[in-house]
């Protein structure tokens with residue numbers, strides 16, 4: 174079975190529902206860049222794919238970084254004088270500044286305010302804040318909640334631990350016909366936030382799951398890592414093997430209703446860039462392409478100058494363009510099965526292009542070959558589709574001179590890749606085209 178057949182077999186949108194189900198299951202877990210929340214997440218992913226779990230000890234040097242202490246949390250709250258939990262980690266894990274050091278004491282409102290994070294512009298939402306590399310504690314709450322607090326003494330408790338332990342990440346490898354790899358990477362370190370990035374975790378899981386059922390030309394490597402420190406660590410531990418990565422995508426923010434946005438690799442003209450641009454142009458009406466810039470997600474590590482890997486980032490709405498980003502409003506209502514399913518299809522179409530892109534040589538290059546005597550003329554010459562298929566054959570024959578790949582031909586002819594690919598296969602069957610060696 175080929176990728177195109179998976180796409181056909183998936184409709185109607187079953188995979189979008191499956192992805193949404195996984196997002197819902199992972200949503201309540203309090204994750205961070207280290208700790209048991211990340212491990213539990215990988216355990217749930219393991220119900221779908223046999224992801225390998227790696228543990229890197231605290232203190233390990235990875236390039237210019239050091240693997241931090243491991244953070245875990247059981248509970249956190251702020252109680253008023255009546256002993257009522259007015260802020261409760263068990264209601265939303267976003268309430269705790271992620272990586273807060275433990276604390277339990279009585280405190281005045283004035284002092285407590287120094288440890289608060291709110292969003293005055295969106296007074297009902299709880300912000301998501303972290304402090305991975307500076308030891309402190311804090312609470313995140315809605316502006317409205319903050320304004321309702323009375324001047325009294327409060328009891329604060331954060332039952333967390335920050336100790337030597339491990340950084341955990343997941344890796345799933347699929348062996349293809351050849352050792353050249355396609356890298357699919359997502360960050361899985363955020364707590365209850367759906368678009369950024371449980372949508373990416375779900376898409377990566379289901380790509381791995383569905384590709385496991387077919388034979389592929391490329392080998393695939395899927396990474397579930399904590400943002401930044403995870404990709405830095407993985408690159409450091411796997412530096413010798415990164416030359417196998419021929420194409421890559423960072424998966425983030427793929428569950429909202431916005432148009433597709435592709436951030437190009439640092440190279441800007443890699444085959445992955447060409448493939449995604451082609452797919453967005455021919456298969457997605459509304460989209461945007463942006464050039465590489467050195468911040469954002471893990472693509473900035475893969476595309477650091479010492480690696481400069483051909484890795485782009487295919488999203489829907491980029492993180493800085495939706496107000497729900499890093500707030501409690503990035504919840505299970507913000508992402509939808511249909512959008513997840515559409516993103517999954519788009520990723521599969523891109524991978525289908527990469528899997529089938531190849532260079533062929535015209536075996537009858539002196540003038541046009543006679544297509545009719547080989548049964549290649551359209552049976553219904555007036556049909557638009559037949560005309561397009563014939564045109565595609567002429568383009569493939571004309572440009573298969575050892576300079577153009579099928580994707581180059583699709584771009585130059587402005588025909589969809591699958592039409593060019595089908596034409597090439599029809600020509601291959603007649604011997605008019607041969608593989609370029």
Ligand SMILES: [Zn+2]
Pocket residue numbers: 363369499
């Ligand atoms: Zn984020």
